[in-house]
Amino acid sequence: MLSMNNLCKVFQSADIQTHALREVNLSVNEGDFLSVTGPSGSGKTTFLNIAGLLENHSSGEFLLDGENVGALKDSARSRLRNQKIGFIFQGFNLIPDLNLYDNVDVPLRYRGFNARERKQRIHSQLERVGLASRMKHLPAQLSGGQQQRVAIARALATDPRFLLADEPTGNLDSEMAQGVMSLLEEINQQGTTIIMVTHDTELAQRASRSIQIKDGRVSEVPPLMKRVIA
Amino acid sequence: MLELGLIVRALLRHKMAALIIALQIALTLTVLVNAVFMIQDRQASMARDTGVNETDTFYLTSRVFAPGYDYQSEIPKDLDLLRHTPGIIDAVYINSVPLSGYGGYQRLQLQPGKDQSSIIAGDYLSDDHLLNTLELELIAGENFQPEDVLIQDSNSAQLPAKIIVSRAMAAQLYPDNWQRALGSTVYVDENVPLKITGIVKTLQGAWHFWDQVEATIITPVISLTDAGIYLIRTEPGRRDELMPEVEALLAHSNKNRIIRSVTTLQDTRDESYREHNATNKILLLVVVTLVLVTAFGIVGLATFGINRRTRQIGTRRALGATKGQIMRYFMVENSLITLAGIALGAIGAVALNIYLVETFAMTPVTPDLIVYGAIAVFVLGQLAVLYPARKAALISPATATRMV
Numbered sequence: 001m002l003s004m005n006n007l008c009k010v011f012q013s014a015d016i017q018t019h020a021l022r023e024v025n026l027s028v029n030e031g032d033f034l035s036v037t038g039p040s041g042s043g044k045t046t047f048l049n050i051a052g053l054l055e056n057h058s059s060g061e062f063l064l065d066g067e068n069v070g071a072l073k074d075s076a077r078s079r080l081r082n083q084k085i086g087f088i089f090q091g092f093n094l095i096p097d098l099n100l101y102d103n104v105d106v107p108l109r110y111r112g113f114n115a116r117e118r119k120q121r122i123h124s125q126l127e128r129v130g131l132a133s134r135m136k137h138l139p140a141q142l143s144g145g146q147q148q149r150v151a152i153a154r155a156l157a158t159d160p161r162f163l164l165a166d167e168p169t170g171n172l173d174s175e176m177a178q179g180v181m182s183l184l185e186e187i188n189q190q191g192t193t194i195i196m197v198t199h200d201t202e203l204a205q206r207a208s209r210s211i212q213i214k215d216g217r218v219s220e221v222p223p224l225m226k227r228v229i230a
Numbered sequence: 231m232l233e234l235g236l237i238v239r240a241l242l243r244h245k246m247a248a249l250i251i252a253l254q255i256a257l258t259l260t261v262l263v264n265a266v267f268m269i270q271d272r273q274a275s276m277a278r279d280t281g282v283n284e285t286d287t288f289y290l291t292s293r294v295f296a297p298g299y300d301y302q303s304e305i306p307k308d309l310d311l312l313r314h315t316p317g318i319i320d321a322v323y324i325n326s327v328p329l330s331g332y333g334g335y336q337r338l339q340l341q342p343g344k345d346q347s348s349i350i351a352g353d354y355l356s357d358d359h360l361l362n363t364l365e366l367e368l369i370a371g372e373n374f375q376p377e378d379v380l381i382q383d384s385n386s387a388q389l390p391a392k393i394i395v396s397r398a399m400a401a402q403l404y405p406d407n408w409q410r411a412l413g414s415t416v417y418v419d420e421n422v423p424l425k426i427t428g429i430v431k432t433l434q435g436a437w438h439f440w441d442q443v444e445a446t447i448i449t450p451v452i453s454l455t456d457a458g459i460y461l462i463r464t465e466p467g468r469r470d471e472l473m474p475e476v477e478a479l480l481a482h483s484n485k486n487r488i489i490r491s492v493t494t495l496q497d498t499r500d501e502s503y504r505e506h507n508a509t510n511k512i513l514l515l516v517v518v519t520l521v522l523v524t525a526f527g528i529v530g531l532a533t534f535g536i537n538r539r540t541r542q543i544g545t546r547r548a549l550g551a552t553k554g555q556i557m558r559y560f561m562v563e564n565s566l567i568t569l570a571g572i573a574l575g576a577i578g579a580v581a582l583n584i585y586l587v588e589t590f591a592m593t594p595v596t597p598d599l600i601v602y603g604a605i606a607v608f609v610l611g612q613l614a615v616l617y618p619a620r621k622a623a624l625i626s627p628a629t630a631t632r633m634v
Contacts, residue, residue, distance in 0.1 A: 045631050054628040075552045082550020093545040093630055097240035107549040166631050
């Protein structure tokens with residue numbers, strides 16, 4: 001369902017070319033829970049941005065559900081993001097001026113759901129992450145773990161096929177991180193494909209597949225090696 | 231989907247910034263509507279037709295200094311000389327000039343007697359050549375005959391039997407039907423009868439600031455004075471050429487007076503409305519400055535809001551917002567602020583106008599001007615936010631992951 005063939009990403013600034021990703025060949029199948037690790041500056045976020053259609057690749061091929069997304073216009077990419085991809089960010093990226101209900105509502109409005117449908121989805125997702133009772137609260141009134149749960153509810157509200165998580169536990173203490181990770185595992189078990197960028201090797205091992213990015217090159221980490229690392 | 235609810239709720243969390251710009255918009259609309267109204271009012275006043283040929287007409291003053299000057303014979307000689315000068319169509323001796331700020335008036339009564347109500351009329355004293363000299367349009371009745379004209383000392387109280395009135399004057403005398411004025415008798419000095427024998431379409435009086443400036447009469451009297459005015463109409467296009475010639479001609483024809491203040495009617499009009507023009511320019515400058523300050527205020531607020539919400543915009547893009555939806559978000563947000571400002575401004579415009587009407591006896595502003603002002607301010611708001619909104623739409627969705 002997600003396939004990258006010889007995909008490269010080059011950043012050009014003045015006379016300097018920076019190869020963020022080099023000849024990435026990767027397939028992600030439905031139901032996968034793929035962890036992405038690598039040192040800082042290795043290209044993890046760039047990989048996630050390209051996978052999530054947040055930015056374009058420079059060369060190679062990227063197929064999403066068989067569709068070559070490289071040639072799509074910005075508006076079509078926006079529509080695909082809204083329909084197929086959910087995002088979880090390290091900094092939660094909730095809109096501080098809106099309460100939890102309205103935060104979850106944002107992608108649903110872009111999708112064009114009617115008010116009744118939106119309300120039903122918002123209630124359902126906030127209940128799923130255990131925050132239905134606080135839907136009128138502002139993000140600042142919640143703990144980091146709770147904010148990340150709201151972000152997960154928002155990501156899932158549109159029923160995406162992929163969930164892309166960028167260091168989802170990076171700003172959380174270990175207890176909250178475990179809670180968020182358990183929630184992600186539960187979501188994956190219910191059929192949502194997850195790609196998670198993380199620094200935390202322990203969390204990475206809980207994914208069904210792992211890749212490592214180093215100097216822009218992607219390599220699959222075999223299950224055996226995962227155990228050795230553990 | 232306009233996200234109206236989300237925008238309103240988000241705005242309410244940053245009330246102060248939105249309130250300040252809404253108040254600025256309100257102030258702009260308040261001042262804009264009243265300033266434009268004042269400009270329009272002055273423009274309308276300046277655009278009023280004097281009823282006379284201003285293009286080809288000029289006048290001069292004959293100031294007599296010699297004792298024993300024989301006005302009775304010299305003035306007709308001057309007029310004869312002028313009327314027979316090539317290039318001059320006609321000329322008159324007159325007591326005042328339209329819009330010059332100097333003139334005479336009469337109180338007209340429909341009934342004789344002491345305590346009868348009267349109407350004030352600007353009074354031109356001249357002869358049967360005045361209609362031709364000023365190219366006035368006679369719309370009813372007839373012109374004076376030469377024998378109707380009294381030539382008398384300016385202190386004389388004798389009055390002729392006839393007058394010609396302007397239509398505006400006729401309408402004041404007979405509001406239901408101005409044509410009834412023709413042939414009717416009015417009274418001056420309580421009981422001196424004057425018969426209205428002609429009505430001219432338009433003839434403004436000497437004072438532009440007088441609200442009844444178009445209520446005038448022509449009395450067939452040559453009122454002899456040591457500072458008499460000769461009003462002269464030339465053939466089209468020859469006015470400027472003839473002005474110095476006529477000045478020299480009259481100066482040489484009689485050495486017992488000096489000729490001065492040779493002026494065109496156009497210059498008199500310009501001088502008369504100089505203050506109006508200056509005030510309009512100042513008001514226009516104030517309006518333009520205020521509009522620009524408000525536009526920059528909107529640009530500033532929108533830019534500040536966008537910079538403050540860069541990651542939020544990136545997140546919205548990541549969640550599926552198109553560039554158009556981001557742009558629309560800021561346009562709608564700005565519309566709401568502008569509409570709030572317009573609502574306050576409309577109230578302010580009316581309040582300020584009521585104050586101006588009560589204090590300076592101005593006419594009330596018309597509702598359509600408030601509507602046009604509101605539309606103009608709304609369009610201004612949308613234009614001002616266009617650039618920042620476009621900038622916001624260009625924020626990359628990748629911003630959501632690149633900033634922590």
